Amino acid sequence: MTYLTRRMLTRAAALSTAAAVAFATVATGTAAPGSTLGPDDIPGLSWPPPAGAPSPDTDPFYQPPETLPARPGELIRAQDAPQLLDLAGDGGPGSAERILYTSTTEDGDRVATSGTVLKASGTWHGKGPAPTLVYTPGTRGSGDLCAPSRSSFQLFGVDTGNGALNVNYEYPFHAAASALGMNVVVVDLIGLGTPGQHTYVNNPEQGQATLDAARAGLSRLGLPADSPVGFFGYSQGGGAAAAAAEMASSYAPELNVKGTFAGAPPADLLEVVDAVDDHAITGVLGYALNGALERHPELAPLKDKYFNDRGKEFLADTRDRCIADSIARWGLTDTRTLTTDGRSFGEIARDDDRLRSVLESYRLGSTYTDVNAPIMIANGRNDDTIPWQQARDTAARYCEAGGTVQFVTDPLPSILPKSAINHAVPMLTTAGPAMTYMVDRFNDRPAPSNCGRF
Structure with a gap:
């Protein structure tokens, strides 16, 4: 199976799941707490939109x-x-x-x-x-x-x-x-x-x-x-x-x-990082890195050191994503395309003592x-x-x-x-x-x- 075919199947699966849930939500007139979805709102084909602010949490x-x-x-x-x-x-x-x-x-x-x-x-x-x-x-x-x-x-x-x-x-x-x-x-x-x-x-x-x-x-x-x-x-x-x-x-x-x-x-996690690189759920690496940065602010300088503009977009976007839309946005992403020097996330995690120490503590x-x-x-x-x-x-x-x-x-x-x-x-x-x-x-x-x- 070619890379393009795999990517199309990955996105199609995520989009079909989203459509089913969205239409079910519209049909019943219900939405999750904090959601702005209502009976008149049917997501278009552009789902999910690029990085942006989630709906304000009013709950x-x-x-x-x-x-x-x-x-x-x-x-x-x-x-x-x-x-x-x-x-x-x-x-x-x-x-x-x-x-x-x-x-x-x-x-x-x-x-x-x-x-x-x-x-x-x-x-x-x-x-x-x-x-x-x-x-x-x-x-x-x-x-x-x-x-x-x-x-x-x-x-x-x-x-x-x-x-x-x-x-x-x-x-x-x-x-x-x-x-x-x-x-x-x-x-x-x-x-x-x-x-x-x-x-x-x-x-x-x-x-x-x-x-x-x-x-x-x-x-x-x-x-x-x-x-x-x-x-x-x-x-x-x-x-x-x-x-x-x-x-x-x-x-x-x-x-x-x-x-x-x-x-x-x-x-x-050092083993898992390699497994989910260039994978349908590559977006989970953004979840993990954002979580590590939350608890270890001393790692913040690593963003400028290791991530190119697309890598920084990856981190920003995945902060507020769920797994289905992460698949649609970032499925099968090779993390070497997100870094300043072309190394993968796994290679960086092993080479950087600070990041490796955090992942090993988990x-x-x-x-x-x-x-x-x-x-x-x-x-x-x-x-x-x-x-x-x-x-x-x-x-x-x-x-x-x-x-x-x-x-x-x-x-x-x-x-x-x-x-x-x-x-x-x-x-x-x-x-x-x-x-x-x-x-x-x-x-x-x-x-x-x-x-x-x-």
Whole structure:
């Protein structure tokens, strides 16, 4: 397949998704909080527009109070959030609320972040009280509109200011867990939905936000702090789930963690940077770099040193993009065309001590290895987005630290490299086994482990 054909297919897929969601939004007369889309607004063929300001955020729910509560994981406020399982939002089974709660940055600063709490729509038939499954989202984007909690009816949202498109593609998994009788907490992660830049794939911050979401979610549900909880995520969410698992003992020891599923975790970002270069989702590199610059302002001079004009446009544009419009804008971009000296982002990251140090600080299974509950890690052997070897090595480090680890390899053969097919399909094929794994953990069944055999 030629480069031009691949690029046309990539853009066509993104545009068709956008059109479907936009027309559905127009047909129902609904839009995400903060969106300006209305029944008379139908996006034209120029979607998404070039870099520009997103629609002004007029939703006061996401604005934190001047003084934040002192403790991490403390609930600040909650608000009804209708979803398909309970469109009436009457507070009964299946009802949902979005929440704002406190968490902690990598520097130890208190910050407000957001999420969604879904009450179980079905009856839990397992052992003990109904558990709470904390979902960490796969890549949604970097702009506030991309947060799962900002999607209308937990499904979608459109920002006509810059064309950002929020598709809550993991909602079927949330609904399935709810139907099985589990309470569900969906994490937005720091800076995704709330003020400040989203610190994309910053695993320490993602782990803390996930643990604090568990605390806040249990509080909102009126459940004891030691109620059974588990973590479940894929891709970016897999990294966040694994980070929560390895940090739980030190950061939130009161939580009763029963198990974790971490699918395709971006455990070693130096390896991931190479994989997503000249890729359908190259735009995620902008998310990661903007997040690193947010937390490490000492890196700011690197923009002038390493990025040409198009590279600076890439950084500016991806600050407020969601994944679908990033694909349409930046899919299959070779990062060597964005730099002053023609090196790729990966080469620069390895050569610059400051940038390499930051990315290495996000590596899973390095600072923390005490996984205090069983964990299942899955990755496709031919995953073209999140390399298999770095996930396997992370699982091995957890094993060496005494963890109970089940590492699963999806055998899908390579299909259209750089298209993300080999990354997306295992998300679907591992979903059933992963849910079964978590149900077994909540029922206190002996956890499988293949340490030393993968």
